[in-house]
Every structure is written in structure tokens, then in C-alpha cells.
Amino acid sequence: MAQESGGSTPTAADIIQFVDRDLDLFEAINDGTESHLEGSESLPPVEPLTKAWDVAYVRFSVPDLDLYERWVEDFGLKIVHRDEDSIYSRGIGGDGFCHVAHKGPAKFLGFAMMMSKEEDLHILSENIAGCTEVHDIPGIEGEISGGKRVSFIDPVCNLLIEAVHGREIDPLPPSRERIEYNYGDKIHYKRPANKLQDTSGNREVDGSNTVHPGPPDVLKIGHVVLTIPVGPHHQMMSFMMETFGLLPSDSVYFESPKSAEGHSINPQMFDSLQKAGPSPLYHGTFAEGEATFACFFRCDRGEVPTDHHTFFILSLMDQRQAPEGQGINPQLSHASFEVSNLDDVWRGHMQLKTKAEYLDERYEIAWGVGRHVLGSHIYDYWHDPYGHVHEHMSDGDRMTRSFGQRIHKISGMGPNGHNQWGPTVADSGIRNLDGPAAASFYEDLDKETQQSLVNRDLANVQDLVRRIRNSS
Numbered sequence: 001m002a003q004e005s006g007g008s009t010p011t012a013a014d015i016i017q018f019v020d021r022d023l024d025l026f027e028a029i030n031d032g033t034e035s036h037l038e039g040s041e042s043l044p045p046v047e048p049l050t051k052a053w054d055v056a057y058v059r060f061s062v063p064d065l066d067l068y069e070r071w072v073e074d075f076g077l078k079i080v081h082r083d084e085d086s087i088y089s090r091g092i093g094g095d096g097f098c099h100v101a102h103k104g105p106a107k108f109l110g111f112a113m114m115m116s117k118e119e120d121l122h123i124l125s126e127n128i129a130g131c132t133e134v135h136d137i138p139g140i141e142g143e144i145s146g147g148k149r150v151s152f153i154d155p156v157c158n159l160l161i162e163a164v165h166g167r168e169i170d171p172l173p174p175s176r177e178r179i180e181y182n183y184g185d186k187i188h189y190k191r192p193a194n195k196l197q198d199t200s201g202n203r204e205v206d207g208s209n210t211v212h213p214g215p216p217d218v219l220k221i222g223h224v225v226l227t228i229p230v231g232p233h234h235q236m237m238s239f240m241m242e243t244f245g246l247l248p249s250d251s252v253y254f255e256s257p258k259s260a261e262g263h264s265i266n267p268q269m270f271d272s273l274q275k276a277g278p279s280p281l282y283h284g285t286f287a288e289g290e291a292t293f294a295c296f297f298r299c300d301r302g303e304v305p306t307d308h309h310t311f312f313i314l315s316l317m318d319q320r321q322a323p324e325g326q327g328i329n330p331q332l333s334h335a336s337f338e339v340s341n342l343d344d345v346w347r348g349h350m351q352l353k354t355k356a357e358y359l360d361e362r363y364e365i366a367w368g369v370g371r372h373v374l375g376s377h378i379y380d381y382w383h384d385p386y387g388h389v390h391e392h393m394s395d396g397d398r399m400t401r402s403f404g405q406r407i408h409k410i411s412g413m414g415p416n417g418h419n420q421w422g423p424t425v426a427d428s429g430i431r432n433l434d435g436p437a438a439a440s441f442y443e444d445l446d447k448e449t450q451q452s453l454v455n456r457d458l459a460n461v462q463d464l465v466r467r468i469r470n471s472s
């Protein structure tokens, strides 16, 4: 937690493990309601500084770049630059690099938002405490995709947040042809006769089927998800809405403690959420004290369709994410990257599974493959070699400003792991998205690496952060 944020962070003694098993959470979400509040007027009455267009990239610091290079390539990102200090990777789209790993202590450093107007960078520079001047993106980062940027350390989570404009890179051709699915009826598309399905381009290589299909093409970064202690999680929702104009698409709330009876969730969770209220999202629609547990945010592109979520905040009550002697800290839940279709999600799953099982790579499944309800996307989550979850996703919902927002009681999400289809509740591993300490191999990492991963203090990466920020 940022040192400057004062006494709002729960201490270790305040933290409760709100569910011991995922089943408790899913059992508790059996029987609730959801509301679709349509139209712009249902959205929080925020006058934002800017309106971000998308997310641009995520930055990590990792001790072993060789190990991490293998991860990046196995995941399906394309490396555009590698030297002894850094790895820059991209999807095949034209927006510039979308993933950065610097050599240094293991840590999630932060993320960048993509702005559609240069003017927005100036507004941020003038209005956000500690924000840099607007500058051309320098060095190798400028050589890769050009553009301008500003950066600041956010006041809630102590992350390095950047805003960029005007980055461009030539798109790459896809590795494989577009898949033509046979829908099996006369109304929808049927694949032409005599055309054999070859989803991986390896069907008849050398007259056999022995060539491993390899990773999918990542198209672009899809969304960033933070998991934040109760209380600060509301503050970060407000900060992102007020700073970047994000709009809530789907949020999940818990009723106030008086209605906790009958739930299998620990009533202490309701107490914690009650202390955090009121939610910044509902502006009088719901009763005081009804705190938001999680919210998916989309960008405000007006009536131009955008992804159901570009940013997502989850509340965090997981003791594993607390450095020794401290309360729990905000963590990266996961960074998500879009691929073309279901075949590509499974191709990624099998690439990572194969490398973990046969080559002992430190990759670990977190949750997948399945299709969510909120956002509708097909998902597959994996821990990278330092426990940071990366997601392959495909076929998510798209919406505009006038969609408004949907609000769900936690008891309205269904008992099936909140899937349209996918793993059983026991296999769902939602707790695996709480942060890097959820990876089973976290305990095997050396103490210094463990502390660096879960501590949001930037002291041990200060030089690196200074170099990134002052490279103007």
C-alpha cells in the first residue's frame, strides 16, 4: 500500500480470509437478483478529467530475463526488442508494444492507458499530483512505436501509471488462416465441401500430424485487473472513473451486514465492506452501506462500441498477499490478452501445459478454460514464472455508453463457478486471481523475491522507476 495513503489500509489483524474455499463463495451466490440500469443517466455522475480509449501495456520487473523470454513467447506475444535490461513484446495489432519486462526485482510495476487525444496528456500533467510533463516517448520505446506520454505514481495503489498517445506499429499478418467453423445446420454457416479443417496449420505437415501447433497469436492487450484491500478498492474505483472516465459495466455488491444471515460467507466480510461504504457507483440507487465487491469498467467511447471491460477491480481479503508484518497490499490480479477464437485459447492452454509438464517450465494453471457470464468471454488464466496471472481471452461482449450498467447482488451469480460453461467450482480457482502469492510455487521462491512480489513499495525498484519516468 502506498505509504502516503494513511490509515485506511487494513492491518494484518483486520484481515480475514473471507472464504476458505471457492465453494463457499459460489454457494453463497445462488439466489439473488440483478438489475440492468439502462442509459447514460444510470452511470455515476462523474465529470472525468479525460476519457481513456483503451489500455496500452503492462510493465513488470523480473530477475531472470531468459526465463521470462521463454514465458512471453510461449504465451504468444511477439518480442520486438530484447537486450540485457528488457524485453518488449507486442500483439499482431498495430498499437505498439503491449507488454514490458525489465530486469530487476520481481514485481508488477504498473500499466499504461491509451488516450485518443494528445490534449488529454496535458490535462493529466496539469491536474494529477506528481505527473510528468508531456514528452515524446524516448529511447527504444519511442523507436518501437513512437508517441507521447505522461506518468505518475497513483495515490491509492502506488503503481506506476502512464498515459500514452499516438503510438503506432505496423500490424503483423496472422500466423494462421481465419477459421471457418461448421455450425452444423442449414441456416448458419457451413464450411464449403471438400475443405478440410486445419486450425493450426499442422494437419498434414510432412504427411503427419506430429508438429506441435505452438502458441496462439496474441492480438492485443485486453484488460488489466487489480485486486485491492477493502476500502482502498472503492478509492481506486473513484480515481479511475475521475481520472480516465471509466464507466461501470457490471458490478457485484454485498448487502449490508444485517442481510448476511443465510449466506455461507464469513459475516466479517460484510463488516469489512460496511466499513468501506458507500460505494462510488450507485449514487442513491441502492441503500447506504452496500459496498461494491467488484466492478468491471469499460472505456467511455460514447456510442462507439468498446470491450465490456478494459479495467476491473476486485476487493482483496487474502492474507497470502500480505508482506511479513504488514497488511495486505493491492496486487495485479491478472493482465488479459485477446486472441482470435476458442481454438486459440485452447492452443495457448496446451502450449503452456505442455511446456510446464514436459520441460518443467514454472507455468501454472490458475483457472480455465471456460466462458464467463459477466463479459461473456472465453477465458484461460495462467501464472507466469513469478506468479503474475496472464489471461488468454476471446469473444467478449462489446457495448457503448448507452448500455448503462448492470448491478448484481453477490447472490445472483449462480452456483456453477459463474461460468456459461467451464471448470467445476472445485476446479475454478477464483482465489488464484488474488495475486502472485496464490501460485503454489510462491512458497518455493526466495524470501526476497516473495516480499518484492507482494509489497507495493517501490523502494527496491526505485532506480528502474526513475529511469522509466525520467527518460524524457
Ligand SMILES: [Fe+2]
Pocket: 223, 225, 334, 336, 391, 393
Ligand atoms: Fe480477465
